[in-house]
Amino acid sequence: MAVVCRNLRAFAQKTSSLRCTPNFLRLYSQSKPAPPKLVTVDVDKAGVATVTLDRPPVNSLNTGLLEELGVAIKDLEANKTRGIILTSSSNSVFSAGLDILEMYEPKKQNLSLFWTTLQNTWLSLYRTSIPTVAAINGHAPAGGCLLALSCEYRVMVGPKFTIGLNETQLGIVAPQWFMICMKDAVGRRQAEMALTAGKMFSTQEALNIGLIDKMVSNKEEAIAEAQKFIAQFAKIPPLARRMTKESIRQEGIKYMEENAIDDLKAFMDLVVQPNIQKGLGMYLEAMKKSK
Numbered sequence: 614m615a616v617v618c619r620n621l622r623a624f625a626q627k628t629s630s631l632r633c634t635p636n637f638l639r640l641y642s643q644s645k646p647a648p649p650k651l652v653t654v655d656v657d658k659a660g661v662a663t664v665t666l667d668r669p670p671v672n673s674l675n676t677g678l679l680e681e682l683g684v685a686i687k688d689l690e691a692n693k694t695r696g697i698i699l700t701s702s703s704n705s706v707f708s709a710g711l712d713i714l715e716m717y718e719p720k721k722q723n724l725s726l727f728w729t730t731l732q733n734t735w736l737s738l739y740r741t742s743i744p745t746v747a748a749i750n751g752h753a754p755a756g757g758c759l760l761a762l763s764c765e766y767r768v769m770v771g772p773k774f775t776i777g778l779n780e781t782q783l784g785i786v787a788p789q790w791f792m793i794c795m796k797d798a799v800g801r802r803q804a805e806m807a808l809t810a811g812k813m814f815s816t817q818e819a820l821n822i823g824l825i826d827k828m829v830s831n832k833e834e835a836i837a838e839a840q841k842f843i844a845q846f847a848k849i850p851p852l853a854r855r856m857t858k859e860s861i862r863q864e865g866i867k868y869m870e871e872n873a874i875d876d877l878k879a880f881m882d883l884v885v886q887p888n889i890q891k892g893l894g895m896y897l898e899a900m901k902k903s904k
């Protein structure tokens with residue numbers, strides 16, 4: 614503030630009609646609003662946090678949103694929060710998955726930061742000792758499905774929304790850790806069928822194979838079910854819970870700890886391939902035309 618004030622005073626002296634008054638400073642700071650937050654956090658009286666993805670129109674996961682989500686999880690861990698409910702501010706989309714614009718005609722440095730942030734945020738969410746629930750209040754394709762799968766429990770608003778890892782439909786292969794998350798939820802057989810077909814499941818279909826745990830008819834019910842799931846852990850000794858979660862999720866955790874660099878390299882090599890870039894460009898065009 615002191616530097617801003619000094620600069621303004623110099624400017625005011627030059628123009629002589631301006632003074633570095635509180636009113637002037639307020640006008641100056643109003644003209645430069647802080648960028649909107651992409652993730653909001655509300656902690657209720659019971660100590661349960663609702664973490665809301667808020668990047669209209671479709672909560673596509675760019676570096677900024679992923680970074681904010683990672684920081685939010687770390688902060689909630691530091692504050693000993695009793696539970697995390699992950700949801701969306703949109704009425705129709707939980708998350709459209711990775712932001713394709715981060716991958717289309719990228720600068721190498723940005724691409725690397727994007728993928729590393731995704732890896733780190735995913736690991737934070739997947740392994741956090743805090744009980745996690747996804748309240749899926751809209752479509753959740755690809756990376757959106759990954760976020761939901763990384764939580765311990767999934768409640769989805771139905772029946773009209775869809776969820777799944779649809780990568781093969783886009784001509785790409787979901788990274789191994791995406792696959793581990795799907796296997797965690799539905800078992801190897803169902804995961805193989807879902808992933809090879811890149812199937813997007815209706816809410817009812819997702820419920821039938823265990824991709825989600827509960828179907829509800831609106832967001833309020835989803836939040837209430839999530840709170841109920843989290844409340845059961847009040848009676849469970851936290852250390853036992855934490856160690857059990859860490860142990861049962863060992864495959865995914867170990868995979869990322871041991872393979873993050875190779876995974877980054879594979880992603881970087883793949884994305885810059887001319888045929889992938891061409892495909893991404895066509896996909897973006899198709900999304901615009903389908904409007």
Ligand SMILES: CCCCC/C=C\CCC/C=C/CC(=O)SCCNC(=O)CCNC(=O)[C@H](O)C(C)(C)COP(=O)(O)OP(=O)(O)OC[C@H]1O[C@@H](n2cnc3c(N)ncnc32)[C@H](O)[C@@H]1OP(=O)(O)O
Pocket residue numbers: 670671673705706708709710711712713714716752754755756757780783785786787788880883884889893897900901904
């Ligand atoms: C994908 C190739 C990656 C290459 C790298 C290779 C391998 C590494 C592995 C990478 C793993 C990737 C996993 C992913 O998550 S990839 C992303 C996959 N996501 C999708 O395919 C979803 C696409 N979106 C939709 O299906 C729909 O948007 C919707 C979520 C069902 C919502 O529909 P609707 O409400 O009708 O909204 P619109 O379709 O009109 O979209 C509004 C607006 O948003 C833009 N948009 C949508 N999705 C994305 C996205 N994922 N990234 C960036 N932008 C997106 C869309 O283009 C519209 O923009 P305009 O308003 O400007 O037209």
